[in-house]
Amino acid sequence: MKLSGQGYYSGDLSMYRVDGPSLASARIYKGGKTSSSSRAVHDYWRRWAQEGDKVCTGGMMTGEQCGWKVTDTQATVHYTSGSTAKNMVVARETSGACTIGGDSGGPVSTVDSAGRAYAKGIRSGGGGGGSDNSGGLFDPCSLVFTDIGLANSAFPGTVARY
Template sequence: MCTGGMMTGEVCGWQVTATQATVHYDEGTTARNMVVARKTSGSCTVKGDSGGPVYTIDGSGQAYAQGILSGGGGGGSDNSGGAFDPCELIFTDIGLASNAFPGTVAWH
């Protein structure tokens, strides 16, 4: 999977590690039914990337919406994932977002 954040741009290589997760954010909020993904190389997402798309790209270059970026972290001081400090991504599944928010998701 890939993310498209305002601060980091396109970051790919994410692998889902948990679904329907309950996440407790630093500022005290709790979110339920979130998806968690990780990666151990390349850039992590940063504050300011929230609200960006989470998507997959097939062999022909077609992108498919997977969710909306909510948070993450990891990567240590250089903001780059590794075996001992992997990047973590938290996002809302596109199906849940589509049902919860007004408007529609375009399916092609």
């Protein structure tokens, strides 16, 4: 998406307002899709994603998945729906389950050795894995996300942190 007044594409982002007594906090669920366990977001990643970065993702349908490795940055992605997103980050994994529809909008993070989560991006899409929806050497899973730096520069304020 290209926001009004900006000369660059900001990936795949949306913003919503939380009204009333609802509260939002900077936490990421960990574990399977039915887990109620979470970890605080310690901070956001202070540099743009780079090839080789290791990331985790979380989604409503598949839960937390780690082991992703960034393979491309500033990518143009063409979705099967016909839409196109620019300035996206692509990551792959060759073992484990792929993300599926319904995981979009989930967090992408890096978790350090102390278990602290750093916000890295926002999941947009992915797929792969062949008929069993599981990554392998010949049918890797793919993850497409918007870098947290684009979210911070596109919208007012910054990502909340612990």
